Amino acid sequence: MKPLARTSSSNDLTVFCNTDAAWRSDLMTAGMRWILTYRHGQEISRATASQLNVTSVCMAEALAIREALINASTQHITHICLRTDSQVLARAITARRRPTDLYGIFSDIDSLTSSPSTECSVVFIPRARNGPADLLAKSCRGPEAIKTFCFVL
Secondary structure (H helix, E strand, C coil), rough: CCCCCCCCCCCCCCEEEEEEEEEECCCCEEEEEEEEEECCCCCCEEEEEECCCCHHHHHHHHHHHHHHHHHHHHHCCCEEEEEEEEEEHCCCCCCCCCCCCHHHHHHHHHHCCCCCCCCEEEEEECHHHHHHHHHHCCCCCCHHHHHHHCCEE
């Protein structure tokens, strides 16, 4: 298993993926959002998802990263820089630490990033620089959103 880079790659093929999640502890639901862009800022795609039975904000953030990686792989993106506003999650992924409650999700992330043809880095960005993903994740976390425009995983 190759280690994940801590900083973004200088490869021109690198796609940037801003991810975010919003969690509602009272409903145990999460809204997730990711936006894929080219290096120069042109948007490739954006997507949202909702998930039920989410037990923590860290789980919600990890699910957003997993779903973004699945989405990127369906678009045949092989060089990706994940940007998250969760410092804890960025550190855990790059160090390949697997908290017990997130073991399955982290295993999926490892699987999605460990192909020899895949290059992946994970970096922390302040919430202020993750604005569009943050706002859209928050719009996708409630029960009404699950029934309307967000799809359930």
